[in-house]
Every structure is written in C-alpha cells, then in structure tokens.
Amino acid sequence: MFAYTAGHAFDKAKPTMVFVHGAGLDHSWFGLQSRYFGYHGWNVLAFDLPGHGRSGGSPISSVGGMAEEVCKAVPAEKFSIVGHSMGALIALECAASAPSRVDRIALIGVAYPMKVGEAFLDAAKRDSYDAFDMETIWGHAAQVPLGGNPSPGMWMYGDTQARLERLAPGVLYNDLKACNDYVLEGEIACPALFILGKRDVMTPPRSAKSIQERIPGAKTVLIDLSGHSLMAEAPDATLDALIEFFRT
C-alpha cells in the first residue's frame, strides 16, 4: 500500500501520524496538512488505500478490513490517525480494534452511522457519472462554486471530478457501501478530535453527535465556512485545529 511520507525516511525516534482519505479519493487530499506534519517532527504516512491513487489491487470491501490493512502497514508500534469521512471511520475502527497502538484520532467530516443515500449508492453501483456529480457537489459547501479556493487558481469542483474520473469502475461504490454498512463495535478510549464543517451537507455536524457522545472528553472544532472537503475548503483552519490537538 502506497504511503506519502512528505519526502522523509521513517525515523523510529519520531512520533507517527497516519492520514487516511475518504471514499474514492487518495493521499493528496491531505496535501498541505500531511506535508506540514512531515516537516514538523512527525513521521507521516498518508496512505492510498488499495485500489486508490498509487496503490494497486482491489479495494477492500469493509471498513474493518481497511482498518486492519492500515494497522498492518504502519511500521511504528504506536501512532495517531487523521481520517477524513470514510477515513474517519477507519480511524475509529483502528482505535477500537487496536487500542494499544492508536495514540490519538482526529476525525474530519465524519458522521456515525454514515448512511449513504439510496440514489447516491445506486448511481455509484451503476458507475454512473451522476455519482461523481453527487460526490462533487454534496462534497463541498454550497458557496464553493461561487467562492474562492484558498489554493490560488484551483477549481475545487474540477479537482474532485478529475480525481473521481481516475478511479477504476466500482471503487466508489465499494467505498460508499463500506461506509453505509459500518458498525462500530467496542469503545474508543484514546483522545479524539472532531473537525466538522458547519456547511457540510454530506455529513452535517449533527450527524456526528451519537459518536461524539460515545467518546469521553472528545474535542470538537466547528469550521464556519466549510463543507465536507475541509482540507481543501478551509485548509488553514483544519491544519490549525490539528496542530493544536496534537501539540497538547
């Protein structure tokens, strides 16, 4: 499984931070944030899950299976995980199933349960472009097409579409179904941070409430002007929240 390391070799003396992307995406979705930690004293492993980005093979059909693969691929005994959307479910599962290894988890744009609309699932199952449109439009705050991208000159909708078009048939459906079917068994004992976009229509903040209540002491940062794609829509606010959480 491919992992972006921000150009640094693994160093046993450093703490390790794992980044796990959402449905149909890849490691570069965390480009700015993972690069920051890679240059600020952390081992960074931003994975491309099997069947995504630079990783070959078939996609794994369950969040549990994905979490197992991630834990297996991390060379450090202890590590922290930053997960976005489906990646956040994977972080939850890692923390629940391997509590001795997972130090902290940061969950970005998460809902639990992460139920996916029937029309979205159906379009993805048919490999219809409609599914890409749904992921693109619902994946951003409503003002995004009429607003400015914090990354100069980039068009967020176009970027999401281009990424999804690179997927092999069936991968998006695999991921959405895995999210839809996921049930967390066990409890989360490690410190947790929720980073949620106030304008997220895919996983609105209220849909994280049940899981927030299951994690004692969990912290939450609500980001005002962002939708579901927080790392792109509000890259600095997302990074600042992560820095604060992992610094303390």
Place this chain on the structure above:
Amino acid sequence: MSKPKYPGFDTLALHAGQSPDPTTSSRAVPIYQTTSYVFRDTEHAASLFNMERAGHVYSRISNPTVSVLEERISALEGGVGAIGTASGQAALHLAIATLMGAGDHIVASTALYGGSHNLLGYTLKRFGIETTFVTPRDLQAWKKAIRPNTRLLFGETLGNPGLDVLDIPAVAAIAHEAKVPLLVDATFTTPYLLKPFAHGADLLYHSATKFLGGHGVAIAGVLVDSGRFDWEASGKFATLTAPYEGFHGMDFEEESGTRAFLLRARREGLRDFGACMAPMTAFQILQGVETLHLRMPRHVESTRKVIQFLSPHSGVLKVIYPELPDHPDHELAKKLLPLGCGAVFSFEIKGGRPAGKKFIESLRVFSHLANVGDAKSLVIHPATTTHYRMSDEDLKRAGITAGTVRLSIGLEDAQDLIEDLDRALKASQK
C-alpha cells in the same frame, strides 16, 4: 433525493472564483495592486514557502485578483485550475517549459497563429526542442510524426487563419495512445462555443486578450489543466514525476496528483520565467468574462450575416468558414461547434494583393490592426502582417494566399458592417 445541479455557464461567468470581499464587502472583484503579503509570523511564512499552507506570498507566483480569473476560467472550461500569464504566448511557453526540455519533441498543426509557429519552428529549436508540423486534418500524419521523444501534440481549436477545425477527439486519442497530452489553443472558440476537455484535450490556453477580454485593452493569457492526464502512468514526464532539486526534491505528481502540472508550472515556471499576469490586467479580463455568454452569440450571429453577404459577392472568390458546406471541416464543425464557429474568418478577394490593399484602406467601420476577438470589428492581411515571417510554402500549407483577408466580426450593427464591406469591395474592384 434528486440529483444535484451545477451552476450554469452564465452564473459561473459572473461569480466563479469570487466571494464578496470579507473585509470590505466589495461586490466587484477588488484589484489587489500589491507585490507581496504580510506573514502572520515566522512559522506562517515558512509554511507558505514550503507549501504547507495555502495562500499568497508574492504576486509573481499568485495574486488574489488574478486567482479569481484563474478559477473562473477553470470553472468555465471544466479544469482543475488555471494560471494567468502575461500573454497567450507566455501561456504556450509555460506549458511547454513545464513538460519538457532539450532533446524533446512536439507534433503541431501547421494551422497556427504566426507567433506560435515562430516559437515552435525557430525559437524553441535553439533551446533543443524540435517540432514537426502536420496538416491538422491528416490524422495519419499526426501518428507518423510521433517519435519516442515526443512529449506533446498541439493545435488550435480553430486554425489560424483557414479555420481548420481540430478533430480534438481523434487527435487526443492519437496523443493518448502515445502516452502524451494534447494541448489546444482555444482562443478563437472560448469556453462558450467549445469545451476542449469534454472532447479529450488535456491542456488548453487562451490568449485572453481576444474574446475573453473582448475590449482590446489588455494583453493576457490563461493556461488551464483538465487534471485528467495521468503523468505517472505515462512515464514520460520526469518534470512532474521525479524529485525536483529546485523544490526540496518534490515529486509534483506524488505531492498533488491531479494538480501536478499546475503546481510545477506555478512553482517553477512563474517563479523562474516570471511571465505572470498583472492584477489590473486580471480585473480587466474579468470585466469581459462577465459578459462572454452575451457577446459570443452576438459575434456569431453577426458573422453569419456578414458571410451571407460576402459569399455571393462578385468581388469575393471564396469565403472560408466551417459553417459553409464547402469547408473541408464542415461536418466536424457541426459536431464540435454546434453553437457556432466563432467570429474570425477569412475570405479571398478577387484581384489579389492590390485589391486587398485597396479594400482594407477603403473600410471605415472595420479597424485595420493586428488583433482579433475585439468588440470592434477588425481586418488584416495575413500574408503581409501576422504571417509575414512564414515562407511561401508554409503560407500555402496554412491556407494563406496573397488575396486572403481576415475579418474579426465585432458587436456593431451588422448592417453597418455589411455596408462598410460593400463599399470597400466596390472600391477594390475598380
């Protein structure tokens, strides 16, 4: 839940890339006439330089006003992003310099703007980049010209000045088979008439000086990436897939995937070559883009009226426009350009060079100058101006004769234009 909807072209032309300014609530795009941007602290500065945070550092690399234009054009084209440049030629150079170096090769259409022909045929050769020119509608010639060191196929959506329609789907397929991208100059068509990415092109640029601005007051270019070409899978683009010493060993594709090309173009091309767009220029081009969807239909409508007048005229030997049944790309134009073939076209005047000279000098509404795509109607004689550096053989290949006159139809009253042309044609035939 019903399927969500994207904003329409007209809405994007007016809004994409801009939220009302958070500090002043300015509705219009502010002109950020600044060279540089204050850092929050030293760590923030270091993070911006090392690409750990998004934002502006220095206006040669990016500027908030220019970014609005970049994002807006990208939205209209369906790309992942764009880079504003000092001119259309700067955009072409930036694309080439980002993809290749000495020892590499380009296959390009013969039907190009004279400046592009010079860049490829003469100037880049001096820097070790060679170009093979092929007739754009000869698909076999595109294929045959590809060499192991070919890195790019390049043509204009509507060739200059013969209006050869580039068969984008077919040429893109040839490019992709060879694992190289197709770059198109989409200046004559604009995203209103044609969206090259939807037909398979990978990269495109505009001379924004022309229809995008429409007012003829600013020289500008925009380079747009579809984000669809897989540089890693191609294996032919070390500039994007191998560690770059000039940026801490960054592998641009690994770092940013779909954004690799634009990242390198901005971080190396703008940084080192420096052909950036000025904020005032971006503002001026934005004023034009906001009415693109209103202007282009009118340009096309008036062009059709003028062509209807010119075609049967006794002083005209031939009108070259893809909507005419005798144009070799007529069928292709119907497929790729259903909204119209633009507002720039050529005709051959009876009486050759002397008649052409008399014709141009007799016009009153049309302006004789070296530009196209203005709101004002324009005329030029390509053989003695835009294409004068080309050999007779190259001129012939580009479909230009001594009697070829190029018109750019503006937004004046079409009847006034027809009367102006009628008067000048009569004068030319005396």
